[in-house]
Amino acid sequence: MRARVTIMPKRNVLDPQGKAVVRAIHQIGMEIVHDARVGKIVEIEIAGNDAESVRPKLEEICRDLLSNPVIEDYRLEFEK
Amino acid sequence: MRARVTIMPKRNVLDPQGKAVVRAIHQIGMEIVHDARVGKIVEIEIAGNDAESVRPKLEEICRDLLSNPVIEDYRLEFEK
Structure with missing residues (x-):
């Protein structure tokens, strides 16, 4: 399966890009x-199809590794 | 309305990130x-709701301004 992580600058943070x-x-x-925001997208390929079993670990990866929670929000979605 | 442009490295291009x-x-x-690809996402806020009238111009912007067609593919979607 594939997990898609979308990382965008928070609304109240200046986005020079x-x-x-x-x-x-x-x-x-x-x-x-009248406005544009630039963010990142990370597509992660994972063995197996059990999204719920990997979600907690992936949330940790999103928070600690892929995003900067001070200035960015992330969204984690799964595609089978 | 909002246009969302997703820009990913082409499958056959090395993605060091x-x-x-x-x-x-x-x-x-x-x-x-077993794999991950890192791309960009650009959310563009546009006055009005007529996606089809702005699509040709936005495709041009995606191709010429936001992506590098040699190494990247883009996808353009609209949200009302």
Whole structure:
């Protein structure tokens, strides 16, 4: 199975990469874009299909290894 | 509305960030993880709700601005 971890900057944290994307989009004339946020995505391939048995350990990995909980939020999803 | 662009390294391209994630996960004893790929996600907030009218321009932005088509694939989705 595959686990997909989406890591985004928290709403109240400044996101300079996102700001740069908005500026670049405006420069090519698409003014209807008013915000952008840039995050990371990690796709993890795992042997077996038992999502619930690996979830606690993966939550730990998301929190301690893949994200910075001070400035980022993560979301963990499974695909069979 | 919101557009979500997911940008992943192509399957046949080496992904050193992903390899580092697999190594770190193995080090904490989770051997059932056999691969990981690290990509980017860009969430773009757009005025209005007409996804089809902005799609061509956004595809251009994905191709020319947000991804490197030589080594990355992108996926564009809309959320109302």
